[in-house]
Every structure is written in structure tokens, then in C-alpha cells.
Amino acid sequence: MNKFNKNKSHFNKYGYCIINSFFSRKEINNLDKKVKKFIEKKSNKLKGKNINFTKNKSVNTMHDVNKFESFFKKFALRKKNLDLASFFLDSKPEFRKCEIFAKPAKTGLPAPLHQDNFLWAIKNNNGITFWIALDKSNKNNGGLYYIKSSHKLGLLKHENSFMPGTSQKISKKLVKKIRLSDVITPNLKPGDMLIHHCLTVHGSNANKSLKPRRGFTIQYKDKKSVYNKKLLKSYKINLIKQLKARNQI
Ligand SMILES: O=C(O)CCC(=O)C(=O)O
Numbered sequence: 001m002n003k004f005n006k007n008k009s010h011f012n013k014y015g016y017c018i019i020n021s022f023f024s025r026k027e028i029n030n031l032d033k034k035v036k037k038f039i040e041k042k043s044n045k046l047k048g049k050n051i052n053f054t055k056n057k058s059v060n061t062m063h064d065v066n067k068f069e070s071f072f073k074k075f076a077l078r079k080k081n082l083d084l085a086s087f088f089l090d091s092k093p094e095f096r097k098c099e100i101f102a103k104p105a106k107t108g109l110p111a112p113l114h115q116d117n118f119l120w121a122i123k124n125n126n127g128i129t130f131w132i133a134l135d136k137s138n139k140n141n142g143g144l145y146y147i148k149s150s151h152k153l154g155l156l157k158h159e160n161s162f163m164p165g166t167s168q169k170i171s172k173k174l175v176k177k178i179r180l181s182d183v184i185t186p187n188l189k190p191g192d193m194l195i196h197h198c199l200t201v202h203g204s205n206a207n208k209s210l211k212p213r214r215g216f217t218i219q220y221k222d223k224k225s226v227y228n229k230k231l232l233k234s235y236k237i238n239l240i241k242q243l244k245a246r247n248q249i
Contacts, residue, residue, distance in 0.1 A: 002087055004019065004084065004087060004088075007019055007195070008087065008088060011088060011195060011197065013149065014146070014148045014149055014184075015146065015147075015148065015149055015150055015151030015152070015196060015197045015199070015200035016146045016184075016186075016194055016195065016196040016197070016200055016202075017194070017195050018186050018188070018192060018193070018194055019084075019192070019193045019194075019195065020192050021191050021192060022084075022132075022191065022192065022193040023132065023191045023193070024191070025191065027191070028132075028134070028190050028191040031075060031132070031134065031216060032134050032190070034069065034071050034072070035100060035134060035214065035216055038062070038065065038068075038069050038072075038100070039059050039062070039100070039102060042062070042068060042069075043059050046062060046068070047248075047249075048243060048248055048249045049063060049239060049243055049248070049249075050062060050063050050064055050068075051063070052109070052164035052165045052248075053164070054104060054107035054108060054109055055107055056106075056107050058102070058104040058107060059100075059102045059104070060101075060102055060103065060104070060107075060108060060109045060164060060165055061099065061100065061101050061102065061109075061164065061165035062099065062100040062102070063097070063099050063165075064097050064098075064099070065097075065098050065099060065100055066095075066097055066098040067097075072098045073095070073098070075098075075218075076095045076098055076218045076220075077095055081130065081218065082095075082220075084130075084195075085128060085130070085220040088128050088195055089126055089127075089128060089220065089221075089222050090126075091126060091222040091223065091224060092222070092223040092224070093220040093221070093222070093223060094220065094221050094222070094223040095218070095219075095220055096120070096127070096219035096220060096221055097218075097219050098216065098217060098218050098219070099216075099217045099219075100214070100215075100216055100217075101165070101204075101213075101214065101215040101216075101217065102212065102214050103141075103142050103204070103207045103212065103213040103214065103215070104207065104212050105141075105207060105209060105210050105211055105212050106207070106208060106209070106210065107206075107207070108141075108142050108206060108207030108212070108213060109163065109164060109165065109206060110142065110163070110203065110204060110205050110206045111144075111163070111165060111166040111202075111203050111204045112161045112163050112166055112168075112169035112170075112203050113147070113169055113170050113175060113178075113201050113202065113203040114158060114161070114166055114168050114169050114170060114201070114202070114203065115150075115155065115156060115158070115170070115198065115199050115200065115201055115202075116129060116196075116198040116199075116200075116219070117155060117198035117199055118155060118156070118158045118168050118231075118235070119167070119168055119235055120198060120219070120221070120227075121227050121228045121229075121231040121232040121235060122198070122221050122222075122225040122226070122227055122228070123225055123226050123227065123228050124222060124224070124225045124226075125154075125155065125198060125199050125225075126198075126221065126222035126225050127197075127198035127219065127220065127221040127222065127225070128195055128196065128197060128198060128219075128220055128221075129194075129195070129196050129198070129217050129218070129219050129220075130193055130194075130195055130217060130218040130219075130220075131144060131193065131194040131195075131196065131215050131216075131217050132191075132192075132193050132215060132216045132217065132218070133188035133189065133190055133191065133192045133193070133194075133214075133215060134190055134214040134215065134216055135190060135211065135212050135213055135214050136187075136188065136189055136190070136211065136213075137186075137187075137188040137213050137215065138185065138186075138187045138188070139185045140209050140211075141207050141209040141211050141212070141213040142204050142205045142206055142207035142208075142209070142213050143185045143186065143187070143188065143204060143213060144185070144186070144194060144202055144203075144204045144215065145183055145184060145185040145186075145202060145203060145204060145205075146183070146184050146185075146186075146196065146200055146201070146202045147178055147182050147183060147200070147201040147202070148182045148183075148184055149182070150182075150199070150200055150201035151196075151197035151198075151199040151200040152199075153199070153201075154199070155199065156170050156171075156174055156201070157170070157171050157174070158170055158171070159171050160238050160241070160242060161242075162242055162245065162246075164246065164248075166203075167235075167238060167239045167242050168235065168238070169203075170201060178201075198221075
């Protein structure tokens with residue numbers, strides 16, 4: 001009997017689950033400190049696809065952050081995390097990367113509706129994201145929302161979003177088909193964690209509140225899964241096109 005059985009059943013049915021207080025106060029305070037320091041130290045050093053800003057020049061998202069700070073990779077590779085990832089993937093996990101979705105107060109940008117695997121391009125669709133709340137996250141401050149059970153739809157058609165941080169979105173035609181009753185915005189406190197399937201359609205609204213909504217993410221894939229090189233190549237070409245259009249490269 002695994003103590004996360006109920007969470008996993010929810011994940012299998014809806015494509016996501018919440019694990020309340022997965023991290024202790026001490027663990028989350030430590031991660032929070034490292035994230036704050038990282039943003040402070042690197043906001044004027046990172047470039048191109050690794051960083052995106054809001055219109056008032058606050059950091060909105062930071063990508064591949066494990067490449068620049070070894071603590072983040074060590075955090076992702078802790079046994080506690082790998083055991084959970086393995087349980088959810090039903091397979092040996094392989095760590096992919098960590099990202100920071102800082103979504104600052106008042107100006108934090110929306111993330112358009114997308115499936116992670118359109119950007120990751122793994123062939124067997126067996127991948128998950130741990131989305132760790134560093135602040136309270138809810139409908140009022142641009143909390144992450146999911147389309148329930150959308151992981152059962154397979155890989156959907158995407159198009160360029162021209163939105164910094166999430167360069168692909170599902171098409172308008174598909175967005176129109178979504179029933180409001182299938183949209184869920186989990187209410188989180190610091191230390192809570194969401195797990196979503198790499199095919200679960202998700203996004204977040206702008207943060208117009210007075211409170212930041214920081215999330216730290218860790219991506220894992222099934223160690224056996226391989227990349228769809230054609231899809232990955234076209235994703236990268238489209239990302240470069242968008243970065244050029246914004247003068248980020
Ligand atoms: O935190 C957000 O607003 C977006 C996060 C996201 O798209 C992801 O974790 O894949």
C-alpha cells in the first residue's frame with residue numbers, strides 16, 4: 001500500500017492531483033530562499049530562452065534553471081522525489097529540467113493553454129511535472145488551472161502563442177470546445193505540490209493581484225521514453241522565431 005494511492009487514482013482519472021504539504025516547512029523555506037537568491041543573482045545574467053520578463057521588467061519565468069544552480073538539480077534528484085515520480089510514471093524516472101514560474105504581483109503574465117508534451121516531444125507520452133507552490137496559489141493570483149481528464153485526448157494540435165515562457169498553445173477551435181465545468185484551479189499553500197501528466201491541458205491567467213504567485217517545477221520522464229526528433233525540431237524552430245520577434249536573441 002503506497003500512501004499516495006488515492007492521489008494516483010485521482011491523477012489517472014483527471015490528469016492531475018494535489019499532494020498537500022509534500023514538503024515540510026523547513027524544506028520549502030530552503031527552496032524559497034534558493035529561488036529568491038537565484039532570481040536576484042541571475043536576472044541580469046540569463047538571456048534568450050532562459051528568461052522572460054513582465055512589462056515592468058520583473059522576472060516572469062526562468063527556464064532550465066538546474067543548469068545554472070546545482071542545488072535545483074540535487075533537489076530534483078532527492079530520493080523522496082524520485083520515488084514519487086517512479087510511482088506516478090509506473091517506470092524508472094529520468095529528470096528533465098526545472099523551471100521557475102515567478103508570476104509577480106500585478107504584472108505576472110498568463111500562460112496559454114497547452115500540453116507539456118507538445119514542447120517536450122517524448123514518444124510514449126509518459127512524463128509528469130511536479131509544480132511546487134512557493135506562495136499561495138489560487139484563482140485570485142493567476143493560479144495554475146487544468147482541464148480535467150484532458151490527458152486522455154492524446155497529443156493535440158498546437159500553434160505559436162507568442163507568449164513569453166510558454167511558446168505553444170492549443171488552437172482557438174479547441175479552446176472553444178472546453179466546458180467550463182471541466183476547468184479546475186487548485187487552491188494551494190506553500191509546500192503543496194501539483195502533479196500533472198504531460199498531456200494534461202493547463203494554463204494560468206495573468207496575476208493582477210497584489211501577491212506574487214511563484215511556482216517551482218520539476219519535470220520527469222519515463223527513462224525508457226525517447227524523443228520525437230521531428231516534433232522537437234519544429235518546436236525549437238518555432239521558439240527561435242518567437243524569440244527573434246521579441247528581440248530576445
Ligand atoms: O505556472 C504557470 O503559470 C505555468 C506552469 C506550466 O505551464 C507548467 O508547469 O507546465
